[in-house]
Amino acid sequence: QSALTQPASVSGSPGQSITISCTGTSSDVGGSNFVSWYQQHPGKAPKLMIFEVSTRPSGVSNRFSGSKSGNTASLTISGLQAEDEADYYCCSNAGIREVFGGGTKLTVL
Amino acid sequence: EVQLVESGGGLVQPGGSLRLSCAASGFTFSNYWMHWVRQAPGKGLVWVSRVNGDGSATSYADSVKGRFTISRDNAKNTLYLQMDSLTAEDTAVYYCARFMGGYWGQGTLVTVSS
Numbered sequence: 001q002s003a004l005t006q007p008a009s010v011s012g013s014p015g016q017s018i019t020i021s022c023t024g025t026s027s028d029v030g031g032s033n034f035v036s037w038y039q040q041h042p043g044k045a046p047k048l049m050i051f052e053v054s055t056r057p058s059g060v061s062n063r064f065s066g067s068k069s070g071n072t073a074s075l076t077i078s079g080l081q082a083e084d085e086a087d088y089y090c091c092s093n094a095g096i097r098e099v100f101g102g103g104t105k106l107t108v109l
Numbered sequence: 110e111v112q113l114v115e116s117g118g119g120l121v122q123p124g125g126s127l128r129l130s131c132a133a134s135g136f137t138f139s140n141y142w143m144h145w146v147r148q149a150p151g152k153g154l155v156w157v158s159r160v161n162g163d164g165s166a167t168s169y170a171d172s173v174k175g176r177f178t179i180s181r182d183n184a185k186n187t188l189y190l191q192m193d194s195l196t197a198e199d200t201a202v203y204y205c206a207r208f209m210g211g212y213w214g215q216g217t218l219v220t221v222s223s
Contacts, residue, residue, distance in 0.1 A: 091154075098208075099156060
């Protein structure tokens with residue numbers, strides 16, 4: 001049960017856009033519409049930012065968007081703000097189990 | 110308001126057991142799959158286990174299969190995780206979560222050490 005592959009870190013300046021990738025296999029990301037993204041600030045519980053590949057929960061800024069192509073899902077954050085600095089995790093259903101990505105640390109320069 | 114409150118964490122010796130609880134409120138508990146997710150200190154999120162609404166279907170990560178047991182008491186709106194044969198690698202903050210809607214508890218720390 002391998003974790004989904006995410007870059008360890010990404011960075012961007014305020015106002016810029018960044019994209020975090022999440023690569024799995026046809027058994028998870030590629031074969032599931034249940035791909036979600038979480039934001040986690042230090043010492044806090046994860047917060048759902050995107051579910052079902054591209055749907056934003058109520059209250060989440062429209063600066064956050066999700067997509068998927070083949071076995072890779074992506075989270076794009078536009079108009080970076082200082083408050084976006086956090087760890088981001090993708091998560092995919094994989095049949096009878098769930099699998100998370102290793103996490104990506106976003107630094108806002 | 111949906112709330113999930115974990116309890117039962119603490120310090121346990123290697124080979125020992127611990128039972129975590131997660132008290133749910135603010136929604137019809139029996140209608141939802143529930144999950145346990147853990148996070149070792151300084152590490153990422155790892156899915157541990159899930160159970161369906163009536164408790165009849167469960168699944169586990171390979172790393173805990175045969176040692177951990179997930180269950181629920183819908184009359185008490187409570188989710189459980191029985192953890193046996195604990196090792197240092199099980200040291201983590203354990204979160205209960207309702208993935209639908211993205212609701213998570215605050216987590217409870219389990220430390221396995223002699």
